[in-house]
Amino acid sequence: MTKPWRPFATTCCSVEGQTVLSNLSRCRPTRGEFSKKVSEGSSFRRLSFSDLSSCPSIRINEEFSHAMGSGLYAFQLSELRAITQNFSSNFLLGEGGFGTVHKGYIDDKMRNGLKAQAVAVKLLDIEGLQGHREWLAEVIFLGQLRHQHLVKLIGYCCEEEERLLVYEFMPRGSLENHLFRRISTSLPWATRLKIATGAAKGLAFLHEAETPVIYRDFKASNVLLDSDFTAKLSDFGLAKMGPEGEDTHVTTRVMGTHGYAAPEYVMTGHLTTKSDVYSFGIVLLELLTGRRSMDKTKPKNQQNLVDWTKPYLTSSRKLRFIMDPKLGGQYSVKGAKEVAALALRCVSSNPKDRPRMSAVVETLEGLRHLRDMAISSGVWPANQKPGRNGVNARPRREIKAST
Ligand SMILES: Nc1ncnc2c1ncn2[C@@H]1O[C@H](COP(=O)(O)OP(=O)(O)OP(=O)(O)O)[C@@H](O)[C@H]1O
Numbered sequence: 001m002t003k004p005w006r007p008f009a010t011t012c013c014s015v016e017g018q019t020v021l022s023n024l025s026r027c028r029p030t031r032g033e034f035s036k037k038v039s040e041g042s043s044f045r046r047l048s049f050s051d052l053s054s055c056p057s058i059r060i061n062e063e064f065s066h067a068m069g070s071g072l073y074a075f076q077l078s079e080l081r082a083i084t085q086n087f088s089s090n091f092l093l094g095e096g097g098f099g100t101v102h103k104g105y106i107d108d109k110m111r112n113g114l115k116a117q118a119v120a121v122k123l124l125d126i127e128g129l130q131g132h133r134e135w136l137a138e139v140i141f142l143g144q145l146r147h148q149h150l151v152k153l154i155g156y157c158c159e160e161e162e163r164l165l166v167y168e169f170m171p172r173g174s175l176e177n178h179l180f181r182r183i184s185t186s187l188p189w190a191t192r193l194k195i196a197t198g199a200a201k202g203l204a205f206l207h208e209a210e211t212p213v214i215y216r217d218f219k220a221s222n223v224l225l226d227s228d229f230t231a232k233l234s235d236f237g238l239a240k241m242g243p244e245g246e247d248t249h250v251t252t253r254v255m256g257t258h259g260y261a262a263p264e265y266v267m268t269g270h271l272t273t274k275s276d277v278y279s280f281g282i283v284l285l286e287l288l289t290g291r292r293s294m295d296k297t298k299p300k301n302q303q304n305l306v307d308w309t310k311p312y313l314t315s316s317r318k319l320r321f322i323m324d325p326k327l328g329g330q331y332s333v334k335g336a337k338e339v340a341a342l343a344l345r346c347v348s349s350n351p352k353d354r355p356r357m358s359a360v361v362e363t364l365e366g367l368r369h370l371r372d373m374a375i376s377s378g379v380w381p382a383n384q385k386p387g388r389n390g391v392n393a394r395p396r397r398e399i400k401a402s403t
């Protein structure tokens with residue numbers, strides 16, 4: 001982290017109730033409407049991002065360059081077109097719920113102080129308001145937060161209706177691709193531990209910041225991997241500032257990805273840092289088993305990873321039946337047992353029983369030295385053959401408690 005994280009000092013604009021930018025009046029389409037909202041008193045803090053959606057892009061650019069300083073570059077659409085060969089499919093890195101991601105190269109002549117490097121350009125499909133909100137949240141959070149386990153946002157583009165994000169390129173793609181793609185070679189146990197520890201450090205950093213941040217979208221596809229498998233969190237579109245003062249939670253529309261969102265959050269909309277801990281527990285289970293948090297291709301009783309794995313997590317004898325067969329038995333039995341116990345605590349139904357992310361980091365770091373390798377991966381019960389792991393994007397979206 002190069003500078004202390006502080007939310008923008010603000011006077012008026014908010015994303016879902018969080019104040020984020022100053023001087024909204026400059027962005028409002030009509031001053032009269034704005035004044036009306038402000039004069040409504042309590043609605044002042046509830047001004048939503050819809051206010052900025054009609055804000056001229058030139059104003060947004062001004063606001064950002066003002067507030068973010070020189071750490072973030074504003075790019076022109078034509079520049080990003082040029083470096084990605086017009087967003088060619090040959091340069092496609094992946095596609096999520098809100099658009100495509102393309103590889104590009106920038107040279108050292110593009111901007112003063114910006115070194116030549118490969119980048120990932122996310123082209124947001126912002127037809128709905130949600131896409132625009134996420135773009136703004138991403139620039140605001142990632143533009144200000146710097147940490148070795150958060151992906152670096154290099155810049156953005158805001159031109160007319162277009163919204164793009166430019167990140168450092170992560171050569172090994174996402175954890176999701178490594179765990180679930182049929183063609184990929186298996187991640188060794190030590191690498192899985194390294195990834196889990198790195199991602200845990202990223203979350204711990206967010207939770208323990210002076211102004212805590214709840215990430216809200218922790219999942220395997222949002223853990224990106226550097227060439228040496230250093231894990232970095234990406235996608236801050238759903239991130240929220242944590243509760244302030246005496247408050248224990250923030251209340252918000254339930255957004256996230258099925259299979260990763262904490263049950264109490266889905267039921268009540270009450271969001272805490274412990275919601276992220278639950279999602280982290282799910283990814284630990286994915287790392288152990290090589291299975292997706294939700295997998296409709298499996299028999300009914302195995303579709304939900306938490307429900308299926310719970311009875312196996314408490315003993316090493318049982319655990320070997322659910323370990324990822326791709327590991328071929330090459331894992332520390334003691335380490336796996338500890339990870340299983342940790343995952344079980346992370347996915348506790350009572351958020352208070354879940355550990356803090358700093359404690360998770362400590363536990364995981366203590367397992368790195370373990371070298372007791374399993375002799376065999378166990379006998380895989382006939383009805384639990386490892387499934388076919390295709391990559392099927394599960395776009396994050398609003399989650400309804402009833403679903
Ligand atoms: N900085 C990056 N470097 C390399 N590849 C990236 C980078 N950012 C994203 N990708 C690739 O693009 C894919 C799509 O990312 P994106 O965040 O748009 O969607 P997602 O995480 O799969 O789904 P969701 O929309 O639910 O977040 C990722 O899975 C990853 O493979």
Ligand SMILES: [Mg+2]
Nearest residue numbers: 096221222235
């Ligand atoms: Mg993502």
